[in-house]
Amino acid sequence: MIHIRSKDEIEIIRKSALMVSATLTEVAKFLKPGIKTISVDKMAEAFIRDNGGVPSFLNYHGFPYSLCISVNEVVVHGFPGDYELKDGDIISVDCGVYMNKYHGDSAYTFAIGDVKPEVLQLLKVTKESLYRGIAQARDHNRVGDISFAVENYTSKEHGYGVVRELVGHGVGKDLHEDPQVPNNGRRGDGKKLKEGMVVAIEPMINMGTREVKTLADGWTVVTRDGKPSAHFEHTTAVRRNSGEHLSTFANIEAAETANTELNSSYYSLVAAV
Numbered sequence: 001m002i003h004i005r006s007k008d009e010i011e012i013i014r015k016s017a018l019m020v021s022a023t024l025t026e027v028a029k030f031l032k033p034g035i036k037t038i039s040v041d042k043m044a045e046a047f048i049r050d051n052g053g054v055p056s057f058l059n060y061h062g063f064p065y066s067l068c069i070s071v072n073e074v075v076v077h078g079f080p081g082d083y084e085l086k087d088g089d090i091i092s093v094d095c096g097v098y099m100n101k102y103h104g105d106s107a108y109t110f111a112i113g114d115v116k117p118e119v120l121q122l123l124k125v126t127k128e129s130l131y132r133g134i135a136q137a138r139d140h141n142r143v144g145d146i147s148f149a150v151e152n153y154t155s156k157e158h159g160y161g162v163v164r165e166l167v168g169h170g171v172g173k174d175l176h177e178d179p180q181v182p183n184n185g186r187r188g189d190g191k192k193l194k195e196g197m198v199v200a201i202e203p204m205i206n207m208g209t210r211e212v213k214t215l216a217d218g219w220t221v222v223t224r225d226g227k228p229s230a231h232f233e234h235t236t237a238v239r240r241n242s243g244e245h246l247s248t249f250a251n252i253e254a255a256e257t258a259n260t261e262l263n264s265s266y267y268s269l270v271a272a273v
């Protein structure tokens with residue numbers, strides 16, 4: 001069943017979505033080479049609880065952590081653990097927050113230190129494809145219009161692999177609701193979008209082919225060719241003329257930039273010595 005949310009409900013979902021964004025901003029400040037991914041998870045869980053939320057993912061169908069942390073060739077649903085981030089890694093952090101009986105869901109892929117230009121390009125294109133999808137989340141469009149926008153930009157224009165096994169989704173009282181929002185599809189196909197629907201749009205884009213496999217832990221999804229994969233996600237309200245993302249990357253990007261400047265001033269200091 002697809003829900004049409006009232007104005008008030010959308011504002012409540014926005015609060016949850018913005019708590020996810022605040023959490024991902026804390027993550028952005030925290031990330032650097034040498035950090036164990038489990039410590040990112042612990043920090044985020046404490047931040048969410050201190051702010052009156054509950055991590056949506058913890059115990060969801062048995063998922064054992066608060067964040068999905070997916071490094072390099074891991075597409076989504078990676079387990080936080082003892083892995084130490086290193087210069088040149090990319091790390092997708094997917095986070096959900098449950099507050100006031102509604103969920104918010106958003107994901108961001110961060111570059112750690114000096115990442116290869118072609119991998120940075122994958123991040124840039126994947127993020128842009130999310131916004132192209134959001135632009136299609138408007139009244140009277142269909143789900144396929146979102147899917148087509150994402151696939152056309154990433155696959156047709158940039159030659160990347162679009163993951164099909166995992167999809168976006170409605171989000172609200174439940175973390176995953178109808179409709180499913182694939183990242184591949186045809187214009188005009190699928191369920192009709194109506195103002196007041198809230199969907200999580202989340203392109204999962206591979207640098208190489210679209211093929212993925214799930215590891216023996218039953219969760220971790222990796223690229224078959226071992227090449228990197230990127231993931232960006234916004235909780236999005238369907239509006240009359242365009243989707244409106246309820247989560248935001250603004251503060252995450254500001255923290256990322258501050259981090260980079262800090263690092264480069266450090267490196268230029270080192271170079272000067």
Ligand code: MG
Binds near residue numbers: 095106202
């Ligand atoms: Mg998510």
Ligand code: MG
Binds near residue numbers: 105169200202233
């Ligand atoms: Mg999601």
